[in-house]
Amino acid sequence: MKKLPRSFYLRPTLTVAKELLGKHIVTKASGHSMIGRIVEVEAYLGGKDPASHAYRGKTRRNEVMFLEGGHLYVYFTYGMHYCANVVTEEEGIGHAVLLRAVEPVEGVEAMTRNRNAGNRGKNPVGITNGPAKLCQAMGIGRSENGTDLAGDKIFITEGIDIPRSLIRSSPRIGVSKGVRHPWRFYINNNAWVSR
């Protein structure tokens, strides 16, 4: 399937966020190729957005957010979790889209194995229906921070078309600031959306 061009990411963040729904993210870890269909995202608009890591400008932690659109920003939080974002817009802007949930398309066994390492594994939906879960399942961690999605390690391809009528929005989850903004987008009635 066709890899998304750089130009896809260099557009307004809210547009990119909505259009990422239905796309396929491809990763390779320990020889296994894994593909997940993006079904839930959240937009973080940098300096305009108190909930964004980039709100107060560039720091060592968030510097990847200020790269050109099409890079992967992975951050570590709560002492044990990684979350992945797709950087958008031009270099120096600091906007990104958080991947909150994916639906496994290929490599389900590998993802399940990644998730079960050390813990449980009962309901299949629980394997990638959260930002930290999908990172663990798809092998995304600190060393993937800053990865260029135009490369071959991790990239996003055309997936399936999602009719506008199936796209829903709501306030973002887990944030204490900027709650009024309905910048979480997800596919209606998709079983893999979180919660």
Next chain:
DNA sequence: TAGTTGATCGTCT
């Protein structure tokens, strides 16, 4: 089923 809490540590104040 809803609400609470422990785990665990890098980052910024």
Next chain:
DNA sequence: GACGATCAACTAA
């Protein structure tokens, strides 16, 4: 020194 763009286990009802 406080606090997360979280998760899963636990408790109460």
